[in-house]
Amino acid sequence: MTELLIVLATVIAMEGFAYSVHRWIMHGSWGWGWHKSHHDHDHEGTFEKNDLYAVVFSVFAIALFALGSRWWPPLWWVAVGMSVYGVIYFFVHDGLVHQRWPFRAVPRRGYLRRLYQAHRLHHAVEGREDCVSFGFVYAPPVDDLKAQLHRSGVLARRQSRHRDAWRPGRDDA
Numbered sequence: 001m002t003e004l005l006i007v008l009a010t011v012i013a014m015e016g017f018a019y020s021v022h023r024w025i026m027h028g029s030w031g032w033g034w035h036k037s038h039h040d041h042d043h044e045g046t047f048e049k050n051d052l053y054a055v056v057f058s059v060f061a062i063a064l065f066a067l068g069s070r071w072w073p074p075l076w077w078v079a080v081g082m083s084v085y086g087v088i089y090f091f092v093h094d095g096l097v098h099q100r101w102p103f104r105a106v107p108r109r110g111y112l113r114r115l116y117q118a119h120r121l122h123h124a125v126e127g128r129e130d131c132v133s134f135g136f137v138y139a140p141p142v143d144d145l146k147a148q149l150h151r152s153g154v155l156a157r158r159q160s161r162h163r164d165a166w167r168p169g170r171d172d173a
């Protein structure tokens with residue numbers, strides 16, 4: 001029972017951690033170097049430099065598995081929670097939103113739909129500033145995000161800079 005609680009708490013904590021890393025490091029001045037590859041539209045090949053973040057997180061989890069099995073078992077369960085979060089992240093972000101798997105499955109309704117749209121809106125802004133929705137498992141209501149984008153004026157600025165460059169795709173509306 002305690003083990004399950006550790007796993008659950010870790011998954012929740014990881015979302016907060018991933019949100020913070022995404023917002024302040026990946027979109028910050030020194031983390032953008034890797035993350036930019038994920039926001040570029042014309043990436044080639046199977047992998048992006050941004051995938052290195054997943055590698056770094058995996059190394060942490062592996063270290064915790066090792067520490068947990070030798071010294072303190074709760075750490076092992078923390079590592080399980082991190083891995084569970086990694087699987088959820090891959091399923092939602094790489095799979096549902098970015099279609100990095102060989103089949104197309106766009107959620108049509110419910111919470112997964114909101115998550116999907118929210119992350120599409122994260123990618124609606126060019127560059128690292130003024131982006132919205134940094135979480136991967138929790139997403140604010142889509143209308144709030146749209147209002148936020150309108151308030152910051154970032155889409156209008158962008159549209160006037162190169163007309164027609166951004167059009168909401170058929171899955172964004």
Ligand SMILES: [Zn+2]
Binds near residue numbers: 022026035039122131
């Ligand atoms: Zn981003």
Ligand SMILES: [Zn+2]
Binds near residue numbers: 038093097098119123
């Ligand atoms: Zn993304």
